[in-house]
Amino acid sequence: MASSAKKVFAASRLPRHTGLSAWVAMLPRRKEKPHLEGHATADVVVIGGGFAGLSAARRLRELDPTLKITVLEAGVIGEAAAGRNSGFIIDLPHDVSSQDYGSDTVARSREAIEISRTAIALASTVAAEEGWSRDVFDPCGRYSVSIGSEGDHHLADYAKALVKLDEKHQLMTASDIADVTGTTTYTSALFTPGTVMVQPAAYIRGLADSLRDPVRIHEKTPAVQIEEAGAGWLVKTPQGSIGCGRIILANNGHAESFGFFKSRLLHIFTFASMTHEFDPVRLPGQRKWAATPALPMGTTVRRVEGGTGDRILVRSRYTYHPNIEAGEGTLRRASAKHDEKYRARFPALKDIPMQFRWGGAMAVTLNAVPAFGEIERGIFAACGCNGVGATKATANGIAAAELMLGQKTRMTEIFARFDAPRSLPPQPFRTIGAKANLAYREWRAGAE
Template identity: 60%
Template sequence: MKFVASKLPQHLGQSGWVQMLPPRTPRASLNGTVNVDVVVIGGGFAGLSAARRLSQLDPKLKVAVLEAGEIAEGATGRNSGFIIDLPHEVSSEDYGGGETDERRHDIKVHRMAIALARDLAVEKGWGKDIFDPCGKYNVALGPQGDKHVVSYAKELDKVNEAYRLFDAKEIAAVTGTTSFTSAIFTPGTVIIQPAAYIRGLADSFSGPVRLFENTPALSFERQGSSWCVKTPNGAVNAGKMILANNGQAQNFGIFRGVLLHVYTYASMTEAFDPSLMGGERSWAATPAFPMGTTVRRVKGEEGDRFLIRSRYTYNPTMRVSEGAIERAGRVHDRKFEARFPMLKGVRMQYRWAGAMALTWNGVPAFGEIEPGLFAAIACNGVGATKATASGIAAAEAALGIDSWLVQVFKGFSAPKRLPPQPFLTIGATANLSMKEWSAGLE
């Protein structure tokens, strides 16, 4: 069977993470035909982590990674930069819904992703501006959030995970604002500059691992015992193939009818004089209330910046408009002003949208879907963590290694079929709107 791309990825808005970095010369696009052992489609967290794991397992393995655009221009470079060990949302419903052993199980998977990232950081000699094992806060803005903070602490007690609770005065000393009413700090999260991280991972490859940028896969098909991937100016023949392009897999007709395409939005301020407010100059916080607002203060040589991320939309066509980014930006402006009134006059410099692929039952789309074709799709949010782990597992599975991690991913149930249209769009849009309304200022 031949799989043909119906359309190529689209990315709107300027990611502040990319704009903060110096220009980078992309790797050359593919021109001609290459023969490799494994071809990886997608140069994000999943694809590049898969390539790194392949090279660790067999340094002589010939690997080709195809990235449709330039590294960090896609969803990875639009990420908020949290590689978490504990669940992202502070809610007993989200965290404590299963058995305690299942929660420990998830944490172990997350920490395997962190281990790969940490090894890379040591290898590259990165400082805290790219890789910072500083932990994260979950912050509350009122009684609802306060209840979730307390509930989360009780769930962490069940699995013997370390944390520290902060009252309003204590979290104000960290954040420099009196807007937050409480918080919980967990020490295991790593904070990254996502564009710098993924660039560094991409540029670490040499020898038998070759990266081709601006090289979209236009089609692929099984030919005898290998896979042939066609690109605009060339082709790759490979014995094994790893599909790590998240929601774009649907454009090849794969996992059609099981992927939910949701976009999240972010804004980043211009650099401001750090003397304008107190608190620590570098910290990261996710919302205590689900669907609330993620905030990061980013220390820089030219001054500090704030990242504000909130707002979600369901986009089944995998296209987002400039108008949607503008509307989300107005929400970000209100939330920024509510949290940091002392920074009145500091403007947003960059705004962007980033795609996520979810499944109805929250499981990855993973495994050998055709002979020699392995999928690491659907991170279901928290992409820096889950996509990295999925990429590692896909690499091991492709080489026939039945590791603990591979067993975990194979053990997930299959993604559930989505309801038919127009009920899906109506339901998904209403659900996102209701959750955002419930979050309020959070």
């Protein structure tokens, strides 16, 4: 990777995506920014045009409007992992309900909430400036829903922890949540008002298009090599190159494709399906809601309101792929699980089939910390979202931008205390362990 003359980091692979995301399919065709041709220069190059990269570019521009910033996106804005999630920008951590809920746990949870709300603040500011509708950006809150006694107990414990944190919430009965969802499947729910729901592909497109000069974006322009060039760096692309002083690496798991964080990132795929449109009168309840499962690895569900009909999104199934690519066979198996979960929840809609099915990658570290910081002189990483990517990747990008410019903020203070990502077990034990762990967690989730 490195030579005595200069350091060179070459990409061993480029992103590949499985299935067509419904979020992209439901939007008009994007007018892409031009790909990079020839040689250019910039003060900062951001590699990756998703939540982390675009948020980093936004924050850099806020802090220093004179910076020449170039964002390189390997594909089309909105079609990569950022446009493939379920659209939850969540403010509360998933695990605040431990039985020994002491002062250290409270402090850690409050810092996690502060990180998340910093991300939401950036997103809210952009939404207000750009005048986005609630179809794109909706601060509507979310429901955590249970199917069975184990989930019910978890939600009750979670509510007790939220009391300690002085966070607003509402525990709901089976009847309460049935009035919202139109189904009697759920046995209880917990509503928290701080989550923002987005149409993720539209959000990412809008965030990209809100970045104006001196920020430049090049789509279908993958970075294929990074090499030292004097006091700075040269980023090579298939048809060009760009010289710069500093780099923000915001390509999540594909940081490892350049040799960074080797054997420290687990590449996990999640999968989703979305139905054809149906007549809203077919399903009672509210026409727009979003629910995450009470138990980890359960099923996320959204009802998406449309102008000519509504749709149901189902997200479930987690698989490990060390090559950062999930095949069509994996998607088919996940889709069968989605159909099973969908029919169990919405028997009245069993004649409405799925129209779109897709997968998306996330990068997880063994100790659940971001892959973050100055990893080479002038190269700053904002990777390793560990799930909840819309929130955590946004925060990673903000913190990386502030760190790069030497800002002392709450974000840089909190991120400075994170440990480095731990090394993973060697192969084949890594793959065996990851697959066994995911299978066990899905089994524990059961009907959830």
